[in-house]
Amino acid sequence: MxxxxxxxxxxxxxxxxxxxxxxxxxxxxxxxxxxxxxxxxxxxxxxxxxxxxxxxxxxGGQDRCLAEDDYSHFGFAVASREQVDEVAAKAQLDGCLVWSPRDEPYPVGYYCGLRDPAGNYVEFSYGQPLGPGSQAMPIP
CATH class of the missing domain: 3.10.180.10 (2,3-Dihydroxybiphenyl 1,2-Dioxygenase, domain 1)
Structure with a gap:
């Protein structure tokens, strides 16, 4: 199975x-x-x-109330670093940005994080080995 x-x-x-x-x-x-x-x-x-x-x-759910350093999240890939920045700028205006754009070594890449209305964190990334912008190399 x-x-x-x-x-x-x-x-x-x-x-x-x-x-x-x-x-x-x-x-x-x-x-x-x-x-x-x-x-x-x-x-x-x-x-x-x-x-x-x-x-x-x-x-019927309750707010998740995650701490800023809690990295539980849903991950969405975007096609460029500029798109990460665009999402972060919009989220900043809407008051839901929790992680400003940042660069991490492969396989993490460039990302930002938002808080959805239920308290879940949602990551937008570029340069991970998944989705748009993924590199054709194995995950270490």
Whole structure:
């Protein structure tokens, strides 16, 4: 047996705020909505990846209250260092930047971190061996 990771399910305190965040910052889109257990449940995915990996977002969660030095996060790759800077600048204006852009040795690369409305941290990176900008070398 070889399982495949297909989704991540999150209970969040403000469903609409989280849907807006993942739409605006991550480019995800709502691909399905349904009523479930008395509340709306939303499925979101990156365009073209609807059958590969989704976020299932449900109301009823509590704020995560992560410390700034807690590096638990969801990771999104972007196509350039400039895109990391653009995300960080927008997040700074919106008051959700937690890690200013920084450079780390391979395989970490250049990244910044945001706080979503539920308190989860979301990383935007360039130069990791995953996604856009990935290098064609093995992970050490």
């Amino acid at each position: 070889r399982p495949t990771l297909t989704h991540l399910a999150l209970h969040v305190p403000d469903l609409d705020a989280c849907v807006a965040f993942y739409t605006e910052f991550c480019g995800m889109q709502v691909i399905h909505q349904r009523a479930g257990k008395g509340a709306r449940i939303v499925w979101m995915a990156e365009p073209g990846k609807e059958h590969e990996f989704i976020f299932v977002i449900m109301p």
